[in-house]
Amino acid sequence: MKFSGKVWRYGDNVDTDVIIPARYLNTADMRELAVHAMEDIDPTFAGNVRQGDIIVAGKNFGCGSSREHAPGALKAAGIVCVVAESFARIFYRNAINIGLPLIELGEGDINIKAGDTLAVDLDAGTLENVSTGETFAVPPLPGFIQEIARSGGLVNYTRQLLAAKGGNHE
Amino acid sequence: MARPMTMTEKIFAAHAGLSEVVPGQLIKAKLDVVLGNDITAPPAIKEFEQMSDTVFDKDKIVLVPDHFTPNKDIKSAEMAKTVREFARRHNITHYFEVGRMGIEHVLLPEQGLVAPGEVIIGADSHTCTYGALGAFATGVGSTDMAAAMATGETWFKVPASIKVELTGRLSKWVSGKDVILKLIGMIGVDGARYQSLEFTGEGVASLSMTDRLTIANMAIEAGAKNGIFPVDDITKQYLARRVKKPYTPVAADTDAEYVRTVTINLDELTPVVALPHLPENVRPVSDIQPTPIHQVVIGSCTNGRIEDLGQAAAILEGRQVHQDVRAIIIPGSQDVYLEAVKLGYVETFIKAGAVVSTPTCGPCLGGHMGILAKGERAVATTNRNFRGRMGHVDSEVYLASPAVAAASAVLGRIAGPEEVA
Numbered sequence: 393m394k395f396s397g398k399v400w401r402y403g404d405n406v407d408t409d410v411i412i413p414a415r416y417l418n419t420a421d422m423r424e425l426a427v428h429a430m431e432d433i434d435p436t437f438a439g440n441v442r443q444g445d446i447i448v449a450g451k452n453f454g455c456g457s458s459r460e461h462a463p464g465a466l467k468a469a470g471i472v473c474v475v476a477e478s479f480a481r482i483f484y485r486n487a488i489n490i491g492l493p494l495i496e497l498g499e500g501d502i503n504i505k506a507g508d509t510l511a512v513d514l515d516a517g518t519l520e521n522v523s524t525g526e527t528f529a530v531p532p533l534p535g536f537i538q539e540i541a542r543s544g545g546l547v548n549y550t551r552q553l554l555a556a557k558g559g560n561h562e
Numbered sequence: 563m564a565r566p567m568t569m570t571e572k573i574f575a576a577h578a579g580l581s582e583v584v585p586g587q588l589i590k591a592k593l594d595v596v597l598g599n600d601i602t603a604p605p606a607i608k609e610f611e612q613m614s615d616t617v618f619d620k621d622k623i624v625l626v627p628d629h630f631t632p633n634k635d636i637k638s639a640e641m642a643k644t645v646r647e648f649a650r651r652h653n654i655t656h657y658f659e660v661g662r663m664g665i666e667h668v669l670l671p672e673q674g675l676v677a678p679g680e681v682i683i684g685a686d687s688h689t690c691t692y693g694a695l696g697a698f699a700t701g702v703g704s705t706d707m708a709a710a711m712a713t714g715e716t717w718f719k720v721p722a723s724i725k726v727e728l729t730g731r732l733s734k735w736v737s738g739k740d741v742i743l744k745l746i747g748m749i750g751v752d753g754a755r756y757q758s759l760e761f762t763g764e765g766v767a768s769l770s771m772t773d774r775l776t777i778a779n780m781a782i783e784a785g786a787k788n789g790i791f792p793v794d795d796i797t798k799q800y801l802a803r804r805v806k807k808p809y810t811p812v813a814a815d816t817d818a819e820y821v822r823t824v825t826i827n828l829d830e831l832t833p834v835v836a837l838p839h840l841p842e843n844v845r846p847v848s849d850i851q852p853t854p855i856h857q858v859v860i861g862s863c864t865n866g867r868i869e870d871l872g873q874a875a876a877i878l879e880g881r882q883v884h885q886d887v888r889a890i891i892i893p894g895s896q897d898v899y900l901e902a903v904k905l906g907y908v909e910t911f912i913k914a915g916a917v918v919s920t921p922t923c924g925p926c927l928g929g930h931m932g933i934l935a936k937g938e939r940a941v942a943t944t945n946r947n948f949r950g951r952m953g954h955v956d957s958e959v960y961l962a963s964p965a966v967a968a969a970s971a972v973l974g975r976i977a978g979p980e981e982v983a
Contacts, residue, residue, distance in 0.1 A: 405751055405840060409948040414927035418630055418637035420605040420704075432950040452752035452785060456948060457927075458687040460605060460703035481756050481787055482687055486703035536588045536717050550613045550709040 393493065393514040395472050396522065397444040400430075400437060401506035404450035408457040408483065412465040420461065422468035429465040443470035446512075448504045450476065454483025463487040473512055475519065477502060488537055489546040495519060495530050502528075566815035568723040569790050570758040573698040573812055577681045585722035585821075593622065594697075595676060596710045597684030599666055599923075600627035602703070604644045606685055609708035617652045618714030624656040624675055624684075625649050626666040629923045634930040664895025664921045667691040667779060667863035671771075672895055674804030678793045678811035683710055688863050688945065690781045694774035695801070696793035696811055701782060721787045723758040724749075725820040728765030730829030735979040737873065738773030739865060739943065739963035742780040743834045744826060747844025755785035757821065760814060765828045766792060771800040772869040779864045780945050783841040833978050835941070836961035839949045847966055847978040857940040858889045858971040859952075860964050861919075862926045865943035866894025868901045870964040875907040877968035877983050878914040884974030889916035890925060890932045916971070928952050934959075941970040 410432040412425050419425065430437035447453075447466065453476035454462060463486050466474065474487065475495040487494050493514060504510065508523035512530070519528040533541060543549035564582035567575065575583045577591035598606055603625055610617075617623055625645050630638035649657035656675060663669060667688050670676050678696035682689060685707040692699035702716070710716050726745060746753070759781050761774075769777070774791050781789030791797070793811040835850060837843040860874045871893060883889040891911050893899035899921065902908050911918050925932030926944040934940055934953030940960065942952065947959035962970070965979040972982050 407946075407948045409927075409946065409951050413950055414601075414629075414929055415933075415953075417601050418635060418641065420601075420608070420641070432955045452755065455751060455785060456687065456782075456946060458685055458689075458701035458703055459602065460685075460705060461601075464605075478752065478755065480752070480785060482701050482703060482782075485706065489703060489705040534588060534719075546705045546709050547609050547612050550712055554614060554712060 394512065395444065396509060396511040397446040397472055398442065399504055399506055399508045399510060400441065400445060400447045401504065402433065402447065402449040405452045405455055406433070406449050407455045408459055408462040411454065411462040412459065417459065417461055422461070422464040425461055425465040426468035429469045438469060441469050441471065444472055445470055446473045446475060446510050447471055448475045448502060451478045451499055453479050455480035458482045460486045460490065463490055463492045467492045488540055491545040497528055566817040566819065568758065568760055568818045568820070569696065569812055569814045570698055570723060570760065570788060571720060573679055573681060574718060574720055576679070583720045585720050587720045588717060589720060590715050590717050591681050592715050593683060593710055594680035595622055595624060595682040596707060597624045597666060597670065597682070597686065597689060598707050599629050599686055600631060600638065600642045600645055601629045602685030602707065604641045606704035606707040606711065607644055607648045609705050610711050613708065614712035617711050620653050621655045622714070623654050623711055624670060625654055626658045626663055626669060627660065628663060628665050628921065629927065630929050631922060632660050632920065662896060664898065665863045665866055665923055668866050668894030668898065671695060671775060672804070672897055674806060677801065677805045677807060677809035678797065679809050683707070683716060687782045688779050690786065690788050691775055691779040691863060693778035693781065693788050693790040694771065695797060696791060698788055698790065700788045721756055721758040722821045723760045724754055725823040726759055726761045727763040727823055727825040728761060728828055729763055729825065730765055730827045731768040732828045732831065735965045736831050736833055737963045737965065738769060738776035740831050740834050741773065741826060741828065742777040743836050743841065743844045743961060744831060745824065746780065746784045746841050748824060749784055751783060751840055751842045752785040754781070757786055759784065759786045759789040761789065761791045767794060768828065770869060771796055772867045775867065776864055780841070783945060833963060833966050835966060835976060836947055838947050838958040838960065841947060841961060847976065850976050853939065853976045855887060855941050855970055855975060856938040857932060857934060858887055858967045859925050859932055859940060859942040859944060860967050861892030861894060862923065862944040863894065864945045865964050866892060866898065868898050870943065871898065871902050871907050873964040874968040875910045877965060877972065877979055878916065879910050881914055881972050881982065883915040883971045886974050887971050889971040890919060891916050892919045892924060893921055895921050925952055941967045941976060943967050
């Protein structure tokens, strides 16, 4: 999986309440939610984000609620990958399940700025900051998670699982 | 012989059909309870319908419309309707309609739906509350909930565990909320990320079930996958009147491995407050400069049980809520509400000038029933004080116990209970 995109840069502990505030959660339509993504920390985001853009943040990205609406709204807004020093675990799991790739770089200063262009090759395990020439190694996903990713998300993975068991929908 | 294991490791091994598990291992575990609410269940239902026609077990799925109910607008009414119709279609045993419901994490333990040794997932991050009963319980998203409703199992990475050693006993006006805020202040909002918090030590015996439920509830606020308490006489007493299904409690091996130990001496603990905008910004109430407030919220899945309301009532009895403060009190369930009526707490609250609401998550997540305007400041017994959590992005939430919140309501500024009572 390869992609490249422009960077939106944020700090530590970006929580699910700012990714998509609960006041908008009276709908589960991710395109409707995307209009409000990040607005409590960055009112410029929703109006300017483009399909293919990438978020880069500090540690504990996605802390807080279990709302899948958070990665869902980012994906619907056009974000194709989130790179962070570390992720909160429910956000990590939710993003995998809906097919939004995450890259966890480990804690330390990440020399990537807003507006930089990143080129990501998940199969080769590389992330290049095209704007600076700096490259980062991307650790491979563990077993089950690769299986889920290969299936195209948890819905497809579970359908295959149920079908293999003589499940009830195939 | 299996390796020595923590409580979480033992529960996972049993539910994965393995003799032992190790931290970092990926397992598939059978689920005893799958929970969803009116915000997270509708997308889960949509995804479920792409996978399956039948739920794995109609008795093991629990659906609680609590976030935007009684419905605050047409869109939330549509979401609640989706959940209601799904529950009817699949004959879900544990669907709780408005009038018979409660805030999910107050309701499930109270109704005996969660038991020691179980594996529970809920599409709500505060599902970790049930660790108070010696269960493994964790929050997940809607897609996980959907797959779990179809298959009755899910995958987990076995977490490493932090041992939280509690010594001493709590003093008057110090409660479970102060314990968990103190811990989050010590280790930070990502201090237990991807890990389990296992509470232990002689101090546990002095904690009521209410204290334990509050502590386990906020394990997620330290980034933890789950928080878990040993099953002791207090647990058994709590369960005796409630849980009717068979269950198997587990205990940690004495030589189980922990990544670190954090010790809290309950004797030394005083009432604390978490300042905006992170639950880790914890200070003793006595260190806080006079800070005027506009609203107090007492309730939520963290502190909406009868003992919590009792603490607030003890302070508000014969006193008045400050003229500049709106005090909002929300019993966590219909049973809690009824008990509060019987014990005279509701009369106390109303006479003090507070408003008492039917059970709802309402203001905790900035939903309804107490939204903050620009520049307003609240003291709340809820679990998060992120920016904009309770309303306007330029409002502030201070997290505290019911005793601190009630004292603050009376004095119109952040205050400790000993200043009033």
